[in-house]
Structure formats: structure tokens, C-alpha cells
Amino acid sequence: MKISTLLFLVVITLGLTAQTSGIHDLFKNHKDGYNVFRIPSVIVTGSGKVLAFCEGRKSLMDNGDIDLVMKSSADNGKTWSNLKVVWDNQNNTCGNPSPVFDKVSNSVILLATLNNEKVFALKSNNEGDSWEQPVDITASVKEDKWKWYATGPVHAIQLAQGVNNNRIVVPCNHTLTGVDRHISHVIYSDNSGLTWQRGGSVSAEKTDECTVAELTNGNLLLNMRNSDRLLPNRKTSISIDGGLNWTSPVFDSTLIEPVCQGSLLRYSFNPDILLFTNPKHKKKRKNLTLSISKDNGKTWARQLTIHAQKSAYSDMAVLSNGDLLCLFETGKLLPYGGVVSTIIKQKVITE
Numbered sequence: 001m002k003i004s005t006l007l008f009l010v011v012i013t014l015g016l017t018a019q020t021s022g023i024h025d026l027f028k029n030h031k032d033g034y035n036v037f038r039i040p041s042v043i044v045t046g047s048g049k050v051l052a053f054c055e056g057r058k059s060l061m062d063n064g065d066i067d068l069v070m071k072s073s074a075d076n077g078k079t080w081s082n083l084k085v086v087w088d089n090q091n092n093t094c095g096n097p098s099p100v101f102d103k104v105s106n107s108v109i110l111l112a113t114l115n116n117e118k119v120f121a122l123k124s125n126n127e128g129d130s131w132e133q134p135v136d137i138t139a140s141v142k143e144d145k146w147k148w149y150a151t152g153p154v155h156a157i158q159l160a161q162g163v164n165n166n167r168i169v170v171p172c173n174h175t176l177t178g179v180d181r182h183i184s185h186v187i188y189s190d191n192s193g194l195t196w197q198r199g200g201s202v203s204a205e206k207t208d209e210c211t212v213a214e215l216t217n218g219n220l221l222l223n224m225r226n227s228d229r230l231l232p233n234r235k236t237s238i239s240i241d242g243g244l245n246w247t248s249p250v251f252d253s254t255l256i257e258p259v260c261q262g263s264l265l266r267y268s269f270n271p272d273i274l275l276f277t278n279p280k281h282k283k284k285r286k287n288l289t290l291s292i293s294k295d296n297g298k299t300w301a302r303q304l305t306i307h308a309q310k311s312a313y314s315d316m317a318v319l320s321n322g323d324l325l326c327l328f329e330t331g332k333l334l335p336y337g338g339v340v341s342t343i344i345k346q347k348v349i350t351e
Contacts, residue, residue, distance in 0.1 A: 027052075068087040077343055106125075184249075211261075221296070233256055234256075288311035327341050
């Protein structure tokens with residue numbers, strides 16, 4: 001690498017770090033009765049309250065006794081509440097949290113799965129202080145030939161414009177019976193989570209965990225984890241009808257990935273600012289990077305390093321003061337030492 005290029009990267013990294021709150025433990029392994037915390041997701045409610053979710057695990061395994069847990073913040077992520085268990089179903093796996101704040105009913109809706117087979121919707125009418133009993137919506141959102149199923153794991157969205165205004169769209173993925181290759185799809189609700197329907201699936205296997213954002217023209221952009229290693233890049237697809245149908249997936253030449261979850265977030269419509277986080281590395285889960293687009297994700301003109309060391313799953317939310325909160329997994333030996341938080345100043349995003 002040329003010296004000039006190396007210096008440029010160092011300047012970019014230091015410039016970003018100087019504009020953050022630093023990295024702080026949020027869900028730390030071997031605390032609060034759990035050995036491992038993984039799979040973060042985060043939203044901000046209408047009042048500005050921040051709700052952070054993840055899986056509380058007994059071990060690093062993706063199955064077994066796993067609970068959905070949360071913490072909240074009333075001061076834009078500076079301090080956090082004690083841990084609250086949202087869903088504990090004995091020794092089953094309650095996982096893949098995908099929350100959204102519904103501005104119509106002023107409620108928090110959390111999509112999740114049981115044992116990666118059944119899909120449930122949970123609801124809170126008081127910004128996460130208490131939760132209604134989980135409702136099984138599997139029959140509405142899962143085809144008979146589908147086997148393994150995951151919601152998110154990342155925040156869901158509520159559309160803000162066009163004929164599908166207020167539609168809740170949840171990014172998901174599934175496998176087919178007898179075929180151990182994942183396919184991305186979405187589910188949606190047009191009545192504040194009272195009923196749910198299947199949206200469209202992408203046309204290609206080897207897509208996986210995905211994340212969705214609304215574009216300025218009302219179309220949807222689906223950004224997908226990619227196990228097709230023809231290229232070590234994310235795959236994307238567009239829907240022009242609110243998630244019912246999707247274009248054939250294509251590689252995003254800028255967004256490099258090692259096969260890992262990522263998070264897409266609409267920061268603002270005017271100006272057009274779209275954000276994406278993932279481990280920017282061809283093979284390893286490290287170098288968590290914030291990518292910034294000002295043309296609906298067609299190009300990513302700025303890419304800023306959040307954490308150059310081991311890092312894996314992440315999610316983002318826009319705080320009430322305009323700053324960006326990012327949660328992500330990190331650790332020393334493995335990138336699964338717990339979930340941490342950092343705040344990126346508004347001027348870094350908008351400059």
C-alpha cells in the first residue's frame with residue numbers, strides 16, 4: 001500500500017473516532033445471568049426513547065436456551081436501564097429480533113422467531129416497559145415448503161410515503177425443505193401489526209439475512225448477506241411495489257463483506273442520506289465500517305471505519321438529536337465478546 005493511501009485511511013479513521021462517544025459495553029458477556037449476548041437491534045420511539053434488543057444466550061451456539069432481552073435509554077444512549085427479559089420460552093430459542101416503532105398506534109412491534117421455525121409478533125404499548133403475550137403469525141407469513149426461518153435480525157421499517165405509507169416491512173430469510181441454502185424475503189403489515197402477510201422473495205438462492213430501507217422515490221432497497229462467493233460483496237434488489245416483488249439480485253461493487261449480517265438505515269429523505277454498516281473485509285469479521293450514500297445507495301462516496309478490530313453483527317438508529325447510535329458485536333479472541341455501543345455525531349453523517 002502506498003504511504004499516501006495509508007495516511008489517508010488513518011486520517012479518516014481518526015477523524016471518525018474523534019466524533020464518537022467511544023465504545024461502551026452495553027450487553028456484556030457473563031453478566032445479568034447470560035454467558036453470551038449476540039444479535040443486536042435498535043430503534044428509537046416517538047418520544048425519543050431508545051430500545052436496544054439482543055439475544056441472551058447460555059452458550060455461543062445459535063440454538064438451545066436463548067431469550068430475547070432489552071435495555072432502554074432516555075438520554076440518547078448515554079446511560080441505559082437494567083436488563084429486561086422480553087421473551088423467555090423455557091429451553092427454546094427465542095431469537096432474531098426485528099423491532100419497529102409504529103407511529104400510527106404509538107406502539108413498539110417486535111418480530112422474532114421460535115426455534116427458527118415459527119414466527120411471532122410481540123407488542124408493547126408503553127415503549128418497552130411491558131409486553132403483551134407473543135402472537136404466533138407463522139401461518140400468515142411462512143409457506144408450507146419453507147423450513148428454517150429468521151426475521152431480521154435487524155430493525156424493521158415503516159414506510160413514510162406513497163400508496164404504501166405506514167406499511168411495516170420486515171426483512172427476513174428462509175430455506176426450502178431439503179435445500180440448505182437461504183433466500184431473502186420480506187413480510188409486511190398494513191394495519192399496525194394486527195395482521196401480517198408474506199411479501200416477495202428474491203429470485204436467487206445464497207442470499208440470506210437482509211436489511212431494507214425506503215428510497216426517496218418510494219421504492220425499497222433490499223441489501224443482503226451473500227453466501228455466493230463469486231464476489232465477496234453484498235447483494236441488492238429493488239421493489240417498486242412496497243415489497244411484493246423484487247428485481248434479480250445484483251452485486252454491490254463497493255460493499256465488501258466476509259458473509260455476515262449488515263444494517264441499512266434511512267438517515268434522512270431530504271437531504272438523501274442512506275447509511276450501511278457491516279464488517280468490511282473479504283474473509284474475516286472485522287473492520288466494522290459505516291458507508292454513506294447520498295444517491296439512494298447507487299454509490300457509497302464515503303466509508304468510515306467505526307472499529308478496525310474484530311466485529312460482526314450491527315444495527316443503527318437515528319437519535320432524537322440527529323446523532324447516530326450504532327450497536328455491534330466485538331471481542332478480543334472472537335467478535336462475540338458482547339454487544340457494545342457508540343455514538344457518531346450528526347456532523348460526521350451530514351458533512
